[in-house]
Amino acid sequence: MSSKEFFSPNGFLCRQQLAFLSMKIVTLCTGNVARSVMLGYMLETLAESQGWSWEIRTAGTFAIENQGMSSRTFQSLSELEELGEYDFAKHRSRQITDEDVQWADVVFASEADHVRFVRTKHAHGAHKVVQLKHFVATAPLDGPLGERVGAVSELAPDVIWDVVDPAGGDQAMYDATAQELWDLTQALGVLLAEEYDPSL
Numbered sequence: 001m002s003s004k005e006f007f008s009p010n011g012f013l014c015r016q017q018l019a020f021l022s023m024k025i026v027t028l029c030t031g032n033v034a035r036s037v038m039l040g041y042m043l044e045t046l047a048e049s050q051g052w053s054w055e056i057r058t059a060g061t062f063a064i065e066n067q068g069m070s071s072r073t074f075q076s077l078s079e080l081e082e083l084g085e086y087d088f089a090k091h092r093s094r095q096i097t098d099e100d101v102q103w104a105d106v107v108f109a110s111e112a113d114h115v116r117f118v119r120t121k122h123a124h125g126a127h128k129v130v131q132l133k134h135f136v137a138t139a140p141l142d143g144p145l146g147e148r149v150g151a152v153s154e155l156a157p158d159v160i161w162d163v164v165d166p167a168g169g170d171q172a173m174y175d176a177t178a179q180e181l182w183d184l185t186q187a188l189g190v191l192l193a194e195e196y197d198p199s200l
Helices: 035-050 071-078 098-103 112-121 123-128 132-138 145-153 171-195
Strands: 022-029 053-060 106-109 129-131
Touching (some): 022 035, 022 098, 022 112, 035 071, 035 171, 053 098, 071 171, 098 123, 106 112, 106 123, 106 132, 112 123, 129 132, 129 145, 132 171
Parallel strands (some): 022 053
């Protein structure tokens, strides 16, 4: 399925009803040099292809500030044909902050440990942070975004929903992580498209 084609179960194209969907998203991993970076660019591509108004920040739980993405992350993103045109060299790693969590509508975490980190260090945003895979698999199919995120945030984070860190792995592992995140991005788009009510 093309990134520009999202269908509801009854077969009708949902793109138009989502034309003005607006979200502020933080993507989160450990070092902000691989998974959160990949996901950030993928969400930008999804939003741009659909005409959605998404603002996206990427961050880490234990990031060394101002580092570029890893070379294997760069290669994985460069080889993903569906991805938009971006200057990947501009990325600089950063630690998640209180302001990021306050700003975000949702924080999509790569691992259960990242959810726990935000709940501990930025407790005011505990209701906003969920594992991406957990959200895609278990989120309610309708209702305002905040309620849907909140419903999943009430569930215990679990390693079964982790997107495994490719750090230390070979290029094939990074490529597999990129593909997994791209598949989750596509699934997220379908999930949001199916039942979104622009009046909410």
